[in-house]
Amino acid sequence: MQFKNYINGKWVTPQSEKYFKNINPADKNDIIGEFPDSNNADVNNATDAAKDAYASWRRTPAPKRGDILRIAGDIFNRRKDELARVMTREMGKPVFETKGDIQEAIDTCYYAGSETRRLFGNTVPSEMNDKMNLSFRVPIGICGIITAWNFPIAVPSWKIIPALAAGNVVVFKPSEDSPHSANIFAEIMEEAGLPKGVFNVVHGAAEVGNSIVEHKDINLIGFTGSTKTGNSIASRCGQLNKKVSLEMGGKNAMIVMDDADLETALDGIIWGAYGTTGQRCTATSRLIIHEKVYDNFIQKIVEKAPKLKLGAGLDKTTEVGPVINQKAFNKISNYFDIAKSEGLNLQFGGKRKDSLENGFFIEPTLYSDVPQDSKLFQEEIFGPVLVATKVSNLQEAIDAANNSKYGLSSSIFTNDVRNSWIAIRELEAGITYVNAPTIGAEAHMPFGGVKGTGNGHREGGWTVFDIFTEWKTVYIDYSGSLQRAQIDNY
Ligand code: NAD
Numbered sequence: 001m002q003f004k005n006y007i008n009g010k011w012v013t014p015q016s017e018k019y020f021k022n023i024n025p026a027d028k029n030d031i032i033g034e035f036p037d038s039n040n041a042d043v044n045n046a047t048d049a050a051k052d053a054y055a056s057w058r059r060t061p062a063p064k065r066g067d068i069l070r071i072a073g074d075i076f077n078r079r080k081d082e083l084a085r086v087m088t089r090e091m092g093k094p095v096f097e098t099k100g101d102i103q104e105a106i107d108t109c110y111y112a113g114s115e116t117r118r119l120f121g122n123t124v125p126s127e128m129n130d131k132m133n134l135s136f137r138v139p140i141g142i143c144g145i146i147t148a149w150n151f152p153i154a155v156p157s158w159k160i161i162p163a164l165a166a167g168n169v170v171v172f173k174p175s176e177d178s179p180h181s182a183n184i185f186a187e188i189m190e191e192a193g194l195p196k197g198v199f200n201v202v203h204g205a206a207e208v209g210n211s212i213v214e215h216k217d218i219n220l221i222g223f224t225g226s227t228k229t230g231n232s233i234a235s236r237c238g239q240l241n242k243k244v245s246l247e248m249g250g251k252n253a254m255i256v257m258d259d260a261d262l263e264t265a266l267d268g269i270i271w272g273a274y275g276t277t278g279q280r281c282t283a284t285s286r287l288i289i290h291e292k293v294y295d296n297f298i299q300k301i302v303e304k305a306p307k308l309k310l311g312a313g314l315d316k317t318t319e320v321g322p323v324i325n326q327k328a329f330n331k332i333s334n335y336f337d338i339a340k341s342e343g344l345n346l347q348f349g350g351k352r353k354d355s356l357e358n359g360f361f362i363e364p365t366l367y368s369d370v371p372q373d374s375k376l377f378q379e380e381i382f383g384p385v386l387v388a389t390k391v392s393n394l395q396e397a398i399d400a401a402n403n404s405k406y407g408l409s410s411s412i413f414t415n416d417v418r419n420s421w422i423a424i425r426e427l428e429a430g431i432t433y434v435n436a437p438t439i440g441a442e443a444h445m446p447f448g449g450v451k452g453t454g455n456g457h458r459e460g461g462w463t464v465f466d467i468f469t470e471w472k473t474v475y476i477d478y479s480g481s482l483q484r485a486q487i488d489n490y
Pocket of ligand 1 (some may be wrong): 173227247280382410453
């Protein structure tokens, strides 16, 4: 089947007349369809449509915009089962996880939709008589949204829904690995009643992303993806004076202290490290264990993780799906070679799943006693690969966790209130979990990272509106005469 772009409320073939194939990572013979390999002309058309639509969308009362977005939440809910299966087929994670992915979009629609009645500004006294000062949020304009594939609905929704709520219009380039979900996103927006041109989808790869970044009428870039791509987009946006918000890579650490509840920590590490096949920006990829419980805890993981059932996510019994594509499969396999050359201690895994040769399946993997200067300790692998390191006290644990260029999520398992608060204060990460793994964000809380993970913005919650709005400052003088600030009143 051949899919189309969604521009100005219509499904259109690409100007490029080119297409790319998308396949099911659990079964390379299952071709999902052909999607537009769009070009600059397609981005121009989408941007022109967005520009026309902006004139009236930004003037639509914010609560009315919110009404449409809450209806979109209802439709996501109604189509949850069907959409979850589409997502699983194109990116691999089990259906119970893709349903969770959609739930984040539903939560975001309801939350951001309601926030349209609370886009608070500030009204403050003037320093002069008979004068009033106020400030309020205004939209930015056309937002170019470029995203990764691992949360095909949740991640786009974290950007698109608040952007629209704030009165912006959107040109969306989904990942080339999850294009089908993006078309259903557009169908839902249309059914919810979004006017034509307010939301547009242009499929394609880096070239389309690049055209969006370069387009003179696109005022803001919202990006989720690798740190390498994000950094190059950010430098270009710097030159073009465009606002850019980046959500990038992670190498998230979980600390297990000697007083931790080890059974809960075990459930936590299995879910944090191997859930979503380790392909979450917040996945737990480094495990830092107190020496007093180190051997015991490693043994518990060795007994449990290799029993996880690998398979196609559409199979109800599957616990761990495939990795996304051949490139990811090769990248992870290369890390297994690096681990051999570094002489790392392999506890289990470290290879493809031989019985599932039709898809990109990699066995859950654990390396123990991994030195902190190992490439596997430092680099984002984005697969079901966990490295464990031994420490002798809390400070060593925190230092090990902070020994990373990334700073997205972090976690500590401990029953000691002092350990918890010291870790919360000292861990260099945008998010810290206590007695939970590094994953589990909720739509109404700020989300994002420090260091190599982000550029100071937070999606989610109330903070996302700082990305998608600017401030208008207003002075109203009703004195009837000219009052010169700082001159006539001092
Ligand atoms: P990627 O950087 O390769 O691609 C991300 C998006 O950017 C895709 O849509 C891609 O087509 C586009 N793109 C690629 N090159 C481009 C260019 N030169 N100009 C414009 N656009 C370009 O990332 P990926 O492999 O798809 O995703 C995995 C990465 O995403 C991981 O590093 C993961 O940690 C990160 N991620 C981060 C978060 C977060 O919230 N921090 C969430 C999910 C994923």
